[in-house]
Amino acid sequence: MKTKIKADDPLIIAGRSFGSRLLLGTGKFSSARVMKSALKASGTEIVTVALRRVELDNARDSILSAVDVGRYLLLPNTSGARNAEEAVRLARLARAAGCEPWIKLEVTPDPHYLLPDPIETLKAAEILVREGFTVLPYINADPVLAKRLEEVGTATVMPLGSPIGSNRGLKTRELIEIIIEKARVPVVVDAGLGAPSHAAEAMEMGADAVLVNTAVAVAGDPVAMARAFKKGVEAGREAFLAGLGSPRKTAEASSPLTGFLR
């Protein structure tokens, strides 16, 4: 067996240790109060945020003023960027807004499927790594691209399970397996995870972490769903460390077949 079960099993990204393998997005919550409770219930230590223009006629603080920055690492994303230049601009703005220089890099030129542009993502990653950012790139489940990003110095790779917000689970499973096998940086499965079972499946495969937003934020009870995802992630991780059996075609009896009737 390759790995041993450890009670203390932190997620380590860029040398920083986290007690939870569930990253949570802060979009689409109905209120700051619900979001705060869901973050707490999820056990997460990394929460993603977006950057947008201040509404001039309504310049009140965003719901994020409710987030305790002592407790969570705020991970700004570059959502809305359609090319490398826009992504780099957003990353620099995030740093100027007071965030630590960590950035979830996403470049999505097509608003319909929000699939990430691999070429622009790689370009932006090179620039941002050079500028001292800890870069977590959102990518399609492409093992070659994942390697290229790792080589330019990204802190993780974040392959998608299925399109953002689609709740369809791990449609890219076989390619994510290859990414996990080859990666030397943490693999965070991002996007499309619609149920705790999807998160558990990703963790059972050996993903280092998952990122969830829509499935929690728009659930009937987001706080209960956050708790359910926490359990899914923990169960999947523990199963991976415990060592899963391989699938087989024929039966193998669980009970002894000898000793009485035969």
Next chain:
Amino acid sequence: MEIQVNGEKRHWDGPVTVLDLLEALGIRPAAVAVERNLRIVLRDEMAREMIHDGDTIEIIRMVGGG
């Protein structure tokens, strides 16, 4: 003078600094990032960075996102 703030044309009596503009708009400097003509204005520069006629200002903040 006429300036563009977050895509909107605004008439403003100058001279004015970035910090003055934020205060007039009721925006806490600690909660935002500002660009003047595509160049980031760091927080400790806001009090002396002058805004001129024709400038384009972007004021960005964090919002919920995935």
